[in-house]
Amino acid sequence: MIRLHLRARGVPLFALGLLVVTVLAAAATQWLTTRPYFDPVQARTPVIAVAPLLAALLLGPTLAGADELLERGTPTPWQLIRTGHLAAAVIGIGTLLALAGRSDALARNTLGCVGLVAGAAALIGVRLAWLPVFAYVCAVYASAPALDDRWAQIWAWPVQPSTAHLSWWPVLAAFTAGTGVYILRGARTT
Amino acid sequence: MTVDIEKIRIRYGRRVVLDDLDLALDTGVHGLLGPNGAGKTTLMRVLATVARPDAGAVRLLGTPIGDAKALRRVRRQLGYLPQSFGFYPRFTVREFVEYFAWLKEMPAERIPVAVDRALERVGLLDRADDRMRTLSGGMQRRAGIAQAIVNDPRLLLLDEPTAGLDPEQRVEFRALLRELGVDACVLVSTHLVEDVAVACERVSLVDGGRLIFSGTPEQLAAAGGDGDAGDSAIERGYTAVLRAVRA
Numbered sequence: 087m088i089r090l091h092l093r094a095r096g097v098p099l100f101a102l103g104l105l106v107v108t109v110l111a112a113a114a115t116q117w118l119t120t121r122p123y124f125d126p127v128q129a130r131t132p133v134i135a136v137a138p139l140l141a142a143l144l145l146g147p148t149l150a151g152a153d154e155l156l157e158r159g160t161p162t163p164w165q166l167i168r169t170g171h172l173a174a175a176v177i178g179i180g181t182l183l184a185l186a187g188r189s190d191a192l193a194r195n196t197l198g199c200v201g202l203v204a205g206a207a208a209l210i211g212v213r214l215a216w217l218p219v220f221a222y223v224c225a226v227y228a229s230a231p232a233l234d235d236r237w238a239q240i241w242a243w244p245v246q247p248s249t250a251h252l253s254w255w256p257v258l259a260a261f262t263a264g265t266g267v268y269i270l271r272g273a274r275t276t
Numbered sequence: 277m278t279v280d281i282e283k284i285r286i287r288y289g290r291r292v293v294l295d296d297l298d299l300a301l302d303t304g305v306h307g308l309l310g311p312n313g314a315g316k317t318t319l320m321r322v323l324a325t326v327a328r329p330d331a332g333a334v335r336l337l338g339t340p341i342g343d344a345k346a347l348r349r350v351r352r353q354l355g356y357l358p359q360s361f362g363f364y365p366r367f368t369v370r371e372f373v374e375y376f377a378w379l380k381e382m383p384a385e386r387i388p389v390a391v392d393r394a395l396e397r398v399g400l401l402d403r404a405d406d407r408m409r410t411l412s413g414g415m416q417r418r419a420g421i422a423q424a425i426v427n428d429p430r431l432l433l434l435d436e437p438t439a440g441l442d443p444e445q446r447v448e449f450r451a452l453l454r455e456l457g458v459d460a461c462v463l464v465s466t467h468l469v470e471d472v473a474v475a476c477e478r479v480s481l482v483d484g485g486r487l488i489f490s491g492t493p494e495q496l497a498a499a500g501g502d503g504d505a506g507d508s509a510i511e512r513g514y515t516a517v518l519r520a521v522r523a
Contacts, residue, residue, distance in 0.1 A: 087378040087387075090371055094364050153362035156423075159324045160379035161351035 095148045095171070103144040104182055111137040111186035132227075134191045135244045139223045141179040142199035146215040148175070149207040150273035158272065168269045176200055190248035198243060198257035199223070205264025211274040277335070278302050278431055278461035279323060284332030286318055286485075293318045294329065295485035305457035307472030307493070308465040309514060310482040316465045317359055319482065320435045323463065324356040337430055352381055355429030357420045359436045359465075365409035369400055369419050372408055376423035394422040397452055399445070413440040421449075425456065432462045438471055450475040473497070473510040481517055488521045 092098065111133050118129040148171070151157045158164060179196050202219035210217075226242045239252035246253035279301040286294040294315045310316045321327035322334060325341055337353055339346045363372060373394055377387045395401045398418040408416065417440045424432060438446050453475045456462050466472060472479050473493045481489035481496070489496060493510055500512030504519070 087374070087384070090367070090375045090378065093366065094375060151362070152364050153358070155321070155324075155326045155358055156356065156361050156376075157379060159326045159351060159354060159356045160376065161348040161381050162379045163348075 091167075094151050097148055100144050100148050100175075101178075104141055104179060107137055107140045107144070108182045108186050111183060115187045130187065130189065131245055133186065134189060134195060135223060135227050137183050137186065138179065138192060138195040138199045139219065139244070141183065141196065142203045142219055143216045145175050145179070145200060146203050146207060146212055149204065149215065149268065150212040154273055154275045164272060165269055168272060172200065172204060172265050172269070191246070194248060194254060194257050195244055197261040201257070201261030201264035203264070204268035205260070207273040208264075208268040208271050209274060215273075278337055279463070280335040281322070282333045284322060284329035284334060286315075286322070286327065286329050293485050294322070296332070297482070297485060297487050299480060299487060299490075301461050301463060301478075301480075303457070303459065303461050304477045305453050305462045305464065305475055307476035307479040308463055308482065309467075309469060309472060309479060311518065314482045315485040316482060317435055318485075320356075320358075320433050320463070320465050323431070324354065324358075324433050325351060326356075350431075352427065353430040355424035355427065355432040357424040357434045357437055359439075361420050363408045363416065363419070365407065367408050368405050369395065369408060369411070369422075370404040372419055373422045373426050377426045380427040382427055390426050390428070391422075394426040397425065397455075398422045399448065414442060414445060417441060418445070421452075428460075430460050432456060432460050433465075434462070435465045436467070437464060438466065438468060446471070469510050469514050470508060473508070481514065483518055483521055489517045 114133050115130055118124060118133065121129065176196065179200070180193055183192050183196065199219050202222065203215050206218045207215040223244045226244050229242070236252055239246055239250040240256050243253040243256050277300050279299060281297065281299045283296045283298060284294055285292065285296055297315070297319065299319070308316050308319070318327060322329055323336065325336070325347060334341050336350045339350050341347050341350055367375065370391060373391045374387055377390055382390060392401065395404050398421050400415065400418050400422060403411065403415065408419065411419065417437065421434065421437055424434065438449060441449060450471065453462055453464065457477070464471070464476065476493060479489070479491065479493050479496050480487055489499070496513040496517065497509035498513065500506065500509060500514070500516040504512040504516040506512035506515050
C-alpha cells in the first residue's frame, strides 16, 4: 500500500527527474571545473545554485495528493507522513546531488530550496509552489552579487560559498518555517 | 445521535456561510437540500472533519471532535464523497478504492474483500482493472462512492452523488442508499428533490447558512400549495418553505 501512496504522490516521476538532474549536474561540474579560464572555486556556482533549485521544483508536485480534502478526511496521521516525506526528500536530494560533487553549499541550497517550496505549497498550493523559489533563485543568480558584504551573504545565499557563515541563517529560517508550516497545515487546497 | 451539531458558525472573510446552525441526525437516509450558496457543501465539509467551525460544537458518532485521538477514531468510521473530487488518473479503479481503504486504516487482510464488495455495490466490479482516466464521468462518480463506502462507514456523507449518473444508475443508487441507511447515518446533499422524495426518510433544508426546515419528505411536500412553483409536490413544498423564510 505504501507503493500506492508513492504513486499517488508522483514519487517515481520525481525520482526519475532527480536522477536526470544529478547526471546533468555531474556533467556540468565536470565541464566547468576543467575549463582553464574559470576560477576553480567559483566554477561550480551555477551547479550549486541550479541543481537544488531543479530538485526542489520536482519535489513540489509530490507535496499533495490529487484531492487533499478527500485524503485529509481519513484517519491517516498526515503530519507524520508529511514529516517523513520531507525528510526522505531532503536525504534523497542531498545524497544524489552529492554524487555530482560533494559540497556544503549544495547541501545548504538544498535545505533552502526545499524549505521555500514546502512553505509555498502550504501557503499558495502545490500548483504554484515552484514559482517563489524559482523567481528568487533566478533573481539572485541574475544579479550575481560579487559583493562580499554581510547583506549579500544573507539575501544572496544561493550563490554564496559555504564559508559565508551568514548565508546559512536565512536558509535555516526558510527551511524551519517552510517545512514547519507544511507539516502542520499540509498543502493549501483550492 | 450519530450527528449532533450545535450553533456552528463559519465565516469566509466577511461572509457568514453557516450561521448558528443546529442539526441532529441518526441512522437512516437524510437529504440535505438548499439553493446554491446555501452552505450545504461547507456543512458537509464540517461533518467530514475537513473544515472546522469558528464557533459551535460538533459531536459525531457520540464523540466531540476536539482532540486528534477522537478525530482519528471518528474518521475511521466516516465515508465522504465531495461534490467534485480529484483522483489519480493512472490508478486502476481497484487501486483507487484500495488506496482509500488503506488511508482509512482498514486491516490489510480485510481490504481485498471490502474493495470487491464496494465495487460490486456501485456496479463497477467488471471495470475494476480499468484505469480511472478511462472511465466516464458517471463511472468516476461511482468509483468515488465506492471509496466512500469501502470501510462500511457509520456516517456516510455524499455531496451531489447522483451528478453524472444516468436514470437507471440513479434508480440503482437510490436502492443502494436505502440499503446503506439500515445500519448507517447517510446524509445526501443534492439539488434533485425527487431523489430526496424517493430515497430519504428525513430532509433538512438550509438557506443562508441556517437550517430552515427539518422533517419528512411528506411534511416538506405538505408545506407547498397549488400556487407554489414546482412540478411535484415536494418541489412545491421546497419553494414554499424558501419563499416563506425569505419573505
